[in-house]
Amino acid sequence: MDTLVELSQINPSWDIDTFVQVTNELLPQYLAENPVNERSESDVNPRLVRFYTTKGVLDKPEKDGREARYLYRHLLQLLLIRRLLSEGYSIASMQPIMGNKRNAELEGLLQGGVQIKAEMRNPAIAFLSQVKARQGNKMSFPKTKPQDLHYASEYGQSKELSQAEGQTDRVTVSHWRRVEILPGLELNIREDFMPPVTPQELANLSQLISRKLQAIFQFRQVLK
Amino acid sequence: MKMPMISLIPMHGAIAQGRSVTLDVLIKIEPPLVELDNNARPPLNLGFVLDKSGSMHGNKLDYAKQAIAYAIEQLLPSDRLSLTLFDTQVETKIPSTLATDKQRLLETIKLIRSGSSTALHDGWVQGGIQVGQYLNNDHLNRVILLSDGLANVGETNPDVIASDVHGLMKTGISTSALGVGRDYDEDLLEAIARSGDGNFFHIASPEDLPQIFETELQGLATTIGRSVTLKLDPQAGTTVKEVLNDLEREESGAIKLPNLTVANPLKVVVRLRVPACDGATDVLEVALQWEDTEHGETLAQTATLQLQVVNPEQLSDFPANPEVQEQVALLMAARARQEAIDRLDQGDVTGAVQFLNDSARTLEAMPASAPLMEELSNLKDLAEDFETGDRQMSRKRAMAEKYHLNRSRSAQYGKKRPKE
Numbered sequence A: 001m002d003t004l005v006e007l008s009q010i011n012p013s014w015d016i017d018t019f020v021q022v023t024n025e026l027l028p029q030y031l032a033e034n035p036v037n038e039r040s041e042s043d044v045n046p047r048l049v050r051f052y053t054t055k056g057v058l059d060k061p062e063k064d065g066r067e068a069r070y071l072y073r074h075l076l077q078l079l080l081i082r083r084l085l086s087e088g089y090s091i092a093s094m095q096p097i098m099g100n101k102r103n104a105e106l107e108g109l110l111q112g113g114v115q116i117k118a119e120m121r122n123p124a125i126a127f128l129s130q131v132k133a134r135q136g137n138k139m140s141f142p143k144t145k146p147q148d149l150h151y152a153s154e155y156g157q158s159k160e161l162s163q164a165e166g167q168t169d170r171v172t173v174s175h176w177r178r179v180e181i182l183p184g185l186e187l188n189i190r191e192d193f194m195p196p197v198t199p200q201e202l203a204n205l206s207q208l209i210s211r212k213l214q215a216i217f218q219f220r221q222v223l224k
Numbered sequence B: 001m002k003m004p005m006i007s008l009i010p011m012h013g014a015i016a017q018g019r020s021v022t023l024d025v026l027i028k029i030e031p032p033l034v035e036l037d038n039n040a041r042p043p044l045n046l047g048f049v050l051d052k053s054g055s056m057h058g059n060k061l062d063y064a065k066q067a068i069a070y071a072i073e074q075l076l077p078s079d080r081l082s083l084t085l086f087d088t089q090v091e092t093k094i095p096s097t098l099a100t101d102k103q104r105l106l107e108t109i110k111l112i113r114s115g116s117s118t119a120l121h122d123g124w125v126q127g128g129i130q131v132g133q134y135l136n137n138d139h140l141n142r143v144i145l146l147s148d149g150l151a152n153v154g155e156t157n158p159d160v161i162a163s164d165v166h167g168l169m170k171t172g173i174s175t176s177a178l179g180v181g182r183d184y185d186e187d188l189l190e191a192i193a194r195s196g197d198g199n200f201f202h203i204a205s206p207e208d209l210p211q212i213f214e215t216e217l218q219g220l221a222t223t224i225g226r227s228v229t230l231k232l233d234p235q236a237g238t239t240v241k242e243v244l245n246d247l248e249r250e251e252s253g254a255i256k257l258p259n260l261t262v263a264n265p266l267k268v269v270v271r272l273r274v275p276a277c278d279g280a281t282d283v284l285e286v287a288l289q290w291e292d293t294e295h296g297e298t299l300a301q302t303a304t305l306q307l308q309v310v311n312p313e314q315l316s317d318f319p320a321n322p323e324v325q326e327q328v329a330l331l332m333a334a335r336a337r338q339e340a341i342d343r344l345d346q347g348d349v350t351g352a353v354q355f356l357n358d359s360a361r362t363l364e365a366m367p368a369s370a371p372l373m374e375e376l377s378n379l380k381d382l383a384e385d386f387e388t389g390d391r392q393m394s395r396k397r398a399m400a401e402k403y404h405l406n407r408s409r410s411a412q413y414g415k416k417r418p419k420e
Helices: A004-009 A016-030 A046-054 A072-086 A091-098 A103-112 A114-121 A123-137 A146-154 A156-164 A199-223 B059-074 B102-110 B120-132 B158-170 B186-196 B206-221 B312-317 B322-345 B349-364 B370-388 B391-406
Strands: A062-064 A067-069 A176-182 A185-190 B005-010 B014-016 B021-030 B044-051 B080-086 B090-098 B140-147 B174-180 B200-203 B223-234 B239-243 B255-257 B266-274 B281-292 B298-310
Touching: A004 A072, A004 A103, A016 A046, A016 A072, A016 A199, A046 A072, A072 A091, A072 A103, A103 A199, A123 B120, A123 B158, B005 B281, B005 B298, B005 B322, B014 B021, B014 B312, B021 B281, B021 B298, B021 B322, B044 B059, B044 B120, B044 B206, B059 B080, B059 B102, B059 B206, B080 B102, B080 B120, B090 B102, B090 B120, B120 B140, B120 B158, B140 B186, B140 B206, B158 B174, B158 B186, B174 B186, B174 B206, B186 B200, B186 B391, B200 B206, B200 B391, B206 B223, B223 B239, B223 B266, B255 B266, B266 B281, B266 B322, B298 B312, B322 B349, B322 B370, B322 B391, B349 B370, B370 B391
Parallel strands: B014 B298, B044 B080, B044 B140, B140 B174, B174 B200
Antiparallel strands: A062 A067, A176 A185, B005 B021, B021 B266, B080 B090, B223 B255, B223 B281, B239 B266, B281 B298
């Protein structure tokens, strides 16, 4: 089985049956481990592919004579559709995303695009979270009264925001969880961090962490 | 939906053969005539953000409370509202809720008391979050910010605030800014409204507040198109010298227009440089794009202006079009206000007054029409205000009037009962 990266380099042009087969081979890596929507676990088939095309979430295939050809971008879109379905998103909520994102953005979403996910869930709240985070860094955000926190936590979407509130003139921005990996090495996780949900995302995150660590450890060796 | 009608009306019906010419063209966008059923309009999702700093104490706060109470009474049970208060702190007085239990909401409003300083940006952010929690692109999502003071706690840089407001607007939440009294920062509030795709109101006396709120709500309730843009595509060597309306541009260069509301035509005037031509020529194509609030679809419509070309001797058969003249005059009166503000800022009060009086004289020389008569009396009144009144108040008034005129509304928008 080829990886996504390898597939991107061969500029594929599949007929619908091969396209479906390639997708089904890759799919398990990209699905949520605890799917909200069980049906999304099953394989895709040509009928579904055509259905997604008519719904506008999958680009129309290219034409080679009378035969439909599917490219790398179609693969990205189809993997993402199945993944978002498994997380409980509706087809309608995907419509504004699929056609507009560039390939790199679709890859980002598949590989662990936390930011884009937040944006898709609620772009206004995602935007204001950024504004608040920026203000929080400046330590200028005024006190928020306790009842605000209470209200905010009634709504799932605003949970991540309520962390940024509640600060006074001092710097207490948010809640962190501390995990000791080894004696002398700790990992801090902010409460609003979106954990990886697919094996692929977890693998990417681990790789990112090890790259960062490598950079630090090499630096220290040089110092010695 | 039924489509709006776009008319391209040149100042003169024809141009002379073989001569290049500067020509003003009125682009008139008339929303379709539809019977608006108040119960069938898209739900409103409003976030009131109210300054309760110490300076609001007394009349201003009382009227602001009345205005919000009035708004609550007008809402339908399917509408949402929230109320965020700010002074030094930010408090969500009413978290976003459906406007069902009005009695309880009105009780809450009654109990508001004034506090200390002005954390305007933070208040706005919190109001935005309240609206954002129920963001729905089929609804009309708006933050309505009311303040009487200078932002002096938290983020106070006007550019940053305006850019935040603009960012939120792009996600589907617009912001209107209402300034009360003589001490608020009109440059900031105007920038907020402009970047937030909302209204800017100057409220000289607190008793005008309920009226202004009615205008704001009615504007929202009669909205049939938003994210309205107009792209100008000059043809056959024609160039656009300027757009007389002072309006924001999109990155693509398209002009951003106010929302399409029932019975309110939008009027934009462009000044074209048309090269010499020999026969009837298409000189301008315009493309209007908007998002229909009923179905959330993006719609577009185009129109083309073709100019007749005649012998120079025949030109007198094509006198100036009074409707175009009227609109040019109104936009020039808006511009005179900007000039007056600039003069005032340089300490040149006499110059400021002169600009306004000159503009008034130009209006007087024109064929009379109801909008021109009204504008003439506004201008004279404003000139007098600049000359003898409170300068700080006059500047605010000029700023708001300019804002309305550039958006095809009377300078007194919101001060009179909106058309029923």
